[in-house]
Amino acid sequence: MSGLGKRGRGWGGAWEGWLPAVVKSHSVSCVSVRAALCCRAVVAEFNPFPWLSSPSIEPRGHIEVVTGGMFSGKTEELIRRLRLAMHAKRKVQAFKPRIDDRYDATKVMTHFGVGIEAVAVPNSAALEARVEADTQVVGVDEAQFFDAGIVDLVERLADRGVCVLLAGLDQDYLGRPFAPMPQLMAIAEHVTKVYAVCAVCGAPATRSQRIVEQKSTILVGGDESYEPRCRCCFQRRELSRTS
Numbered sequence: 001m002s003g004l005g006k007r008g009r010g011w012g013g014a015w016e017g018w019l020p021a022v023v024k025s026h027s028v029s030c031v032s033v034r035a036a037l038c039c040r041a042v043v044a045e046f047n048p049f050p051w052l053s054s055p056s057i058e059p060r061g062h063i064e065v066v067t068g069g070m071f072s073g074k075t076e077e078l079i080r081r082l083r084l085a086m087h088a089k090r091k092v093q094a095f096k097p098r099i100d101d102r103y104d105a106t107k108v109m110t111h112f113g114v115g116i117e118a119v120a121v122p123n124s125a126a127l128e129a130r131v132e133a134d135t136q137v138v139g140v141d142e143a144q145f146f147d148a149g150i151v152d153l154v155e156r157l158a159d160r161g162v163c164v165l166l167a168g169l170d171q172d173y174l175g176r177p178f179a180p181m182p183q184l185m186a187i188a189e190h191v192t193k194v195y196a197v198c199a200v201c202g203a204p205a206t207r208s209q210r211i212v213e214q215k216s217t218i219l220v221g222g223d224e225s226y227e228p229r230c231r232c233c234f235q236r237r238e239l240s241r242t243s
């Protein structure tokens with residue numbers, strides 16, 4: 001974080017300061033220069049707001065949402081983006097709802113065992129209390145399990161210059177919008193939908209089929225409880241009759 005100065009709070013400032021340092025540290029190596037150029041390509045893909053790099057504009061935060069069904073790689077994508085921020089020497093904090101303790105109580109974990117340190121909090125107020133004043137990037141996994149207060153909170157964080165990255169399910173087990181994800185998607189600058197593979201036909205899967213008898217909206221589980229389905233193979237009505 002040091003050396004980035006005040007402009008370090010926006011994505012552009014961080015990358016702009018970081019890339020030349022990479023090139024300098026590998027001075028005459030063509031391979032390293034190519035690697036640095038590759039990094040720049042990643043930046044171009046990741047930062048959709050080139051005006052954030054302008055030295056004449058104050059740095060500002062923004063909100064990104066990664067969403068889709070279960071097994072679609074949401075958490076992997078969240079972790080990838082948070083690791084990019086860490087490589088850029090940004091101060092990162094990751095959070096997850098305390099309700100989700102399937103894999104690890106102190107990490108955001110994927111189904112495949114990939115993890116990153118995270119703080120488990122019971123609600124949005126607790127999350128806000130844990131965000132430190134100099135944090136530049138906040139990651140939130142399983143955002144659909146937070147209360148409605150998460151929407152105002154991430155808006156306030158972004159307004160004060162923090163980049164907020166959220167991952168969460170867009171639909172519940174009946175295919176209904178899973179609040180507060182619709183609100184978060186609406187206020188986000190950047191939304192990425194990711195897809196799993198339908199367990200029945202192999203098409204891109206946008207739904208999470210519950211395969212065990214359980215009527216509550218929240219049933220935290222893995223592949224023993226859910227499988228990815230496409231629109232055609234998803235059995236909403238059959239499950240609705242049991243609820």
Ligand SMILES: [Zn+2]
Nearest residue numbers: 198201230233
């Ligand atoms: Zn299908």
